[in-house]
Amino acid sequence: MSSTAFSHLPHPSPATDERVAEVLAAPGFGKYFTDHMVTISWDAARGWHDAQVMPYGPLQVDPASVVLHYSQSIFEGLKAYRQPDGSIASFRPWANAERMGRSAERLAMPPIPEDLFLDSIRELLAVDARWVPAAGGEESLYLRPFMFGSSSGLGVRPSEEYLYLLIASPAGAYFPRGLAPVSVWLSTDYVRAAPGGTGEAKCGGNYAASLAAQAQASAQGCDQVVWLDAIEHRWVEEMGGMNLFFVFTDADGHHEVVTPELSGSLLPGITRRSLLDLAREDGATVTERRISTEEWEKEVAAGTLTEVFACGTAAVITPVGSVKYDGGSFEIGDGTPGPVTARLRSRLTDIQRGAAPDPHGWMERL
Ligand code: PLP
Numbered sequence: 001m002s003s004t005a006f007s008h009l010p011h012p013s014p015a016t017d018e019r020v021a022e023v024l025a026a027p028g029f030g031k032y033f034t035d036h037m038v039t040i041s042w043d044a045a046r047g048w049h050d051a052q053v054m055p056y057g058p059l060q061v062d063p064a065s066v067v068l069h070y071s072q073s074i075f076e077g078l079k080a081y082r083q084p085d086g087s088i089a090s091f092r093p094w095a096n097a098e099r100m101g102r103s104a105e106r107l108a109m110p111p112i113p114e115d116l117f118l119d120s121i122r123e124l125l126a127v128d129a130r131w132v133p134a135a136g137g138e139e140s141l142y143l144r145p146f147m148f149g150s151s152s153g154l155g156v157r158p159s160e161e162y163l164y165l166l167i168a169s170p171a172g173a174y175f176p177r178g179l180a181p182v183s184v185w186l187s188t189d190y191v192r193a194a195p196g197g198t199g200e201a202k203c204g205g206n207y208a209a210s211l212a213a214q215a216q217a218s219a220q221g222c223d224q225v226v227w228l229d230a231i232e233h234r235w236v237e238e239m240g241g242m243n244l245f246f247v248f249t250d251a252d253g254h255h256e257v258v259t260p261e262l263s264g265s266l267l268p269g270i271t272r273r274s275l276l277d278l279a280r281e282d283g284a285t286v287t288e289r290r291i292s293t294e295e296w297e298k299e300v301a302a303g304t305l306t307e308v309f310a311c312g313t314a315a316v317i318t319p320v321g322s323v324k325y326d327g328g329s330f331e332i333g334d335g336t337p338g339p340v341t342a343r344l345r346s347r348l349t350d351i352q353r354g355a356a357p358d359p360h361g362w363m364e365r366l
């Protein structure tokens with residue numbers, strides 16, 4: 001526990017129970033927000049101070065604030081799950097706290113102490129627990145911690161003041177078609193991140209820069225963009241807001257689960273890291289290495305690359321069913337999630353929902 005005390009300003013007219021039930025019945029993703037939010041301020045003299053739980057609502061931001069001009073902003077994404085006994089737990093929140101610290105460092109921002117990050121989640125859930133969907137289903141409460149440079153001034157330098165916030169949003173399936181395989185566009189016109197850039201930080205600018213490529217993917221009839229390396233445009237990095245996995249199956253039915261190695265320009269996903277452990281425990285060979293688009297197409301054609309899926313907090317595990325690029329396209333699988341994809345998905349979600357033991361201690365009661 002950190003020593004920072006939170007002040008509480010309860011919402012004067014919180015959503016009715018009927019409204020909460022209506023939202024939880026069909027939450028979508030990122031559309032509805034709970035009654036409250038957390039704000040914590042930083043300046044050099046006081047460090048992190050003035051932690052508050054207050055009604056969710058608009059902020060006052062100076063028009064010359066650093067974030068509006070130079071995008072000094074980072075965020076995290078994690079989920080809280082209702083457990084079968086009615087309690088609430090989140091998945092590896094310490095890993096998100098740690099990653100936010102690394103993102104902060106890259107963007108020249110003061111890291112939020114990890115215990116304060118955890119406390120902010122506990123404080124918000126203590127007042128908005130009724131927004132956590134019922135146990136057992138696909139739904140959860142998506143938690144979005146973020147922070148930005150809030151001081152004013154047009155000189156290009158780190159902000160002198162920062163605001164950390166935590167908002168929460170009930171979440172169902174990220175993709176409207178649920179578990180149906182997505183189609184992907186291999187982007188060569190645009191790259192997401194180059195060596196030495198901000199690719200492994202979770203900063204807002206990375207996502208702003210992805211939008212034109214995502215629009216190009218949509219124009220090509222694809223659901224998502226797949227990013228390739230910035231130099232050769234050949235090595236697979238990741239997909240939209242998710243990491244990618246490739247399942248190779250040999251003649252004896254043994255699986256090798258391959259994911260692109262952390263190149264410095266892709267986001268080190270917490271789901272990625274967890275699935276590597278689960279796949280290893282399931283007896284698969286697990287490999288982090290470079291994988292090229294040529295290998296992807298060739299091995300699918302040869303029948304040895306049997307499944308491809310993407311993973312991340314928001315979208316959990318989503319199969320990739322077809323690939324398109326400038327000059328070609330190919331399909332993977334039969335339009336349903338492959339067996340390794342399905343097995344890893346249920347292994348992961350069972351732990352998250354409290355339906356299976358948690359030998360790694362990944363779930364944090366809140
Ligand atoms: N890659 C990108 C670009 C992301 O935005 C995310 C989502 O956070 C991921 C990968 C997956 O990371 P995680 O599993 O920690 O959610």
Ligand code: COI
Nearest residue numbers: 077078241312313314315
């Ligand atoms: C997440 O999975 O938490 C993400 O951040 C992906 C996307 C919503 C940005």
